[in-house]
Amino acid sequence: MKITLVTVAFFLLSMAAIWHTVQQLRRDQVGIRYAVMWISMWLVIGVTSLFPDLLNILAQAAGMHRIFFIIIITLFLLIALIFNLMSRINTLEVRQARLVRALSLLQHRIDVQDANTHDTK
């Protein structure tokens, strides 16, 4: 195992990213579920940049060449992330549409009541 300037830089960058995620969590800018997910991902990147041999062990255990192992794991994580985000966006869109429909009808009822009150006066 050889620690170079680049591996240390990657490790420091991932630690900074973890710190930033924790700050976002404190400010309520990210939910606990996503904070845990991002912190885990940055931890994996940080640790494997310092100890790249870990990947060899995992790749051998999986019976794959190291580079394919990295590509497959990365693709899997990215696709899972995109799927999760798309599903969240879809849910939010449905909720937003229902909310806008309900609010619009409520606003309309208020307008009609106001108009009736003015007519009575």
Add this chain to the structure above:
Amino acid sequence: MPTIHVTLTAFNEARNIGPILDGIYALDIPGWRNRTLVVDDGSRDETQGIARDHGAEVVRLLMNLGQGHALLVSFQAALARAEDRDVIIEMDADGQHDPRFIPDFIKRLEQTGADIVVGSRILGSNHANAPFFRRTFLPHYTALINRVTGYAMTDSMCGFRAFRAGSLRRVSRVMDDMLEPQYIAAEMFIRFAKAGLTVEEIPIALADRFFGTSRKGFIRYGMGVLNAIVKTKLDKNYRRQRPI
């Protein structure tokens, strides 16, 4: 006296909406009175003001949601005022649906006792002159929906329809469950068929839009219909739904 609640969903239809509303008010159907309701789907033009100036009640959506969502709002707003013996007519606000067909819808509802009467462009007099994509794809979309619902429609996608207010009120919970309001025709008929509502048709001729162009593509529409069918069939609320 029962009321015909004519609902129009409109998005940037300032140039079309006035003449359509005038056409509706010009109708004189013995034994019925008219009421118009426009749902303005977040238009950026003067649609809302012009509709009000022409005597329509206007519900304005706080943002543009699409025709299906606007239609659901129009049903809810119309049902808030309608009695069960009333009729709710849904029509487009682009000038393609001629209000002079409204008496035919009422007559058909009275003759057949159906819950819904759908305007059929296929049975209409000018279908031979319809655009290629409509002539080619529409029968296939309708056949697909007929297969799923058990209805025998010739045109399931036409937005000119009449509903008995009482029937629509009975399925208002079903409408709350709708998942794909952008392609509302497919999902609506699937859910209404399971609820046990009956459908009849009348022929209608489709006029040219007064102004502007339609933005709906038939391929995209077909994908949306398929998506709506699959989603509805997989929906747990649909599976639990019982005839009303």
